[in-house]
Amino acid sequence: MSEVSDFFRIQQAERVDKLRILNQYARENQILFTGSSLMEQFPVEELLRDEQIDICIYNRGVSGFTTEDMLANMEEMVFGCKPSKIFINIGTNDIGAKDYSEDRLIRNYREILTEIMNRLPEAAVYVMAYYPVNETEKMPDSVRRAKAFMNRNNANIGKANMRLARLSEELGLGFINVNEGLTDETGKLRKEYTLEGIHMYANAYRIILHNMMPYMVY
16 A cells, blocks of 8 residues: 555564564553554653653554554554553555555554454543645655645545544544644644644644543543
């Protein structure tokens, strides 16, 4: 599905290996963040320290991963931590692929969630909405920009979010629209929040964290 270099695949494998070892030191029944780069790059520990909030969170995101990649690495990305609360954001790289299929994305996501429910039946699971994007001049290479946003656009993201919300409701899981405050008047990710139209700065993650807090601290 995703077009990634051999070098990047090696980096992903190294990340998974690190998570496997880290999980040996994880405390059980804590909060887990898992998904792709938009989760891996979430500076949650620093933001919580700034807020003077003492919560233990393990981040098991892996940059570049698709839903298929996550299905192949569930032990490292989910089960090894034995969490009691899970926040998941996976699939933006599926949407960004040139052969993107919404039905395949939802089918894979259903398999991920079903596996979590079967293995961790007592865990609270929250599916996070996909974040908006902004096809800005911050990605100056027009060819790269066209490729990056060919399918990863707000129309497809909105449709996928509606499908995810229905899937979550069907499975009896929580769906969190964490995007309030991230968009400009046109519905795009605000320019001051994004590196290149997709990935985000800490000021955006602070907003997302505030939107998540009611689900994290109850």
